[in-house]
Amino acid sequence: MSRAGVAVVGLGAIGSMALWRLAERGIAVHGYEQFGIAHDRGASAGQTRRFSVQSQREPRFTPLAVEALDLWRELAELSGRELxxxxxxxxxxxxxxxxxxxxxxxxxxxxxxxEVLTEDALRSRFPQHVVRPGDVGVTDPLAGYLRPEASVAAAVARAAGLGAMVRPHTEVLRVESRADGVAVVTADGEQLYERVVLAPGAWAHELVSADVVPRRLVQAWYLARRPADFAPDVFGVFERVGDVLAYGFPSLDGATVKIGIKLEPHPVIADLGNVQRSVDAGLAIRLAGVVREFFPGLHPDPVNLQTGIEGYSPDETPLVGPAPDDPRIVVACGFSGSGFKFAPVMGDLAAEFATTGSTTRAVSFLSPDRTLQVCAPLP
Known part of the structure; x- marks a missing residue:
């Protein structure tokens, strides 16, 4: 069996970017995706993802976000798409x-x-939000929204244009370390590679020897009473933190506003082949209560509910780097609901590991062989 260059397993947010960055380096790369390109079954669906350069937990992420912003702009220019x-x-x-x-x-x-905003300044600057006594805010002029489906499609298309072989609807059954390479095994047979990048998202536990748990997330859209109040030029992306956890976006369709609300830990998915896609009416009512309290400019009952799946690491920090048991395998998973904004830089990081075996970036805190501690719940 002949040995090829590099394989990327999983062409979602991170895998699609790794494919692109490897192809830009002139590497012979093959990409495997068990579903279609830019599908709606994983973590890269839902029309929008929030981008910000500020870090709410780990300061070492901020330089990566700044670098990601340049790569997002590069991909947008190359593809001709608004990403x-x-x-x-x-x-x-x-x-x-x-x-x-x-x-x-x-x-x-x-x-x-x-800018750091006081309670009164918040009320004046962002009247769409209910600002409670004692609330403060910090602005991020570089923040905005990303288009996940279009971004994945753009990265894969760019890679294919540079010669990458793309194999959609091809499930990878196993990835095996061999003396002469790393084998990617599918129902059609197996192919040997010099290096393999594993970016399987919520399916990580099936291919990666790491404790990555698939969890189910819900996104919801609400009708704006006055759509002009939520247009992108007057209502930017946001995140509410503290005792109430929510994030959201301006109206991109001139009618609805997407709000994500976390009421409790995202439920673990026991069977990825049988994911509950419908949303319980009781949850919709609870979400409506938060919208009614904090966003009076929106009709509180959602007009659309969509589920997504993401792989969570125990410390809710990604695992990116050579696998401890075989450095020819590069792991890129466990992004824990916060990975999309970093996708191009994480893809480039995976490509760097797959071509040189190391990186000059300060990312040891992402190493797959670190000691994983269970993340404390957010206050």
Whole structure:
């Protein structure tokens, strides 16, 4: 059996970008995807993803976000698609909330543009939000929304145009270390590669020897009472932190506003072949209560509900780097619901590991062989 260059297993957010970045390096690369390209079954569906350069927990992410922004713009230019809309954004919540303290520190330490807003300034600047006594905010002028499906499709198309072989609707059954390479096994047989990038998203536990748990997330869209109040030029992306966890986007269709609300830990999926796609009416009612309290400009009952799947690591920090048991296998998984904004830089990082075996970036905190601690719940 002949040996080829590099394989990328999983062409979602991270895998599609790894495919693109490998192809840009002139590497002979094959991409495997068990579903179609830019499908709606994983973590890269739902029309929008929030982008911000500020970090709410880990300051070492901020330089990666800044680098990702340049790559997003590069991919948009190469593809001719609008992949990133820079609307600016705000993080708001009770003063002293760790996420806000961290966001301010990451902006200051990296000399990024931002403003710290008092309660009164928040009310004046962002009247669409209900601002409670004691709330503060931090703005991010570089923030905006990303188009996940279009971004995945653009990265794969660019890679294919550079010579990458793309194999959609091809499930990888196993990835096996061999003396003369790494075998990717499918129902059609097997192919030997010099290196393999594993980016299987929520399916990581089937291919990666790491504790990555698939979880189910719900996104919802609400009708705006006055759509002009939520247009991108007046209502940027946001995240509410503290005792209430929510994020959202401006109206991109002139009618609805997407809001994500976390009421409790995202439920674990026991069987990825039988995921519950419908949303319980009781959950919709609970979500409506949050919308009614914090967004009076929206009709509180959702007009659309969509489920997604994401792989969570125990410490909710990605695993990116050579596998501990075989450095020819590069792991890129466990992004824990926060990976899309970093996708191109994480893809480039995986490509760098797959071609050189190392990186000059300060990303040891992402190493797959680190000691994983269970992440404490957010306050």
């Amino acid at each position: 990133f809309g820079q609307t600016g954004g705000v993080i708001l919540g009770p003063e002293g909330t760790p996420a806000i303290v961290s966001a301010i520190a990451s902006a200051q330490d990296n000399e990024l543009p931002h």
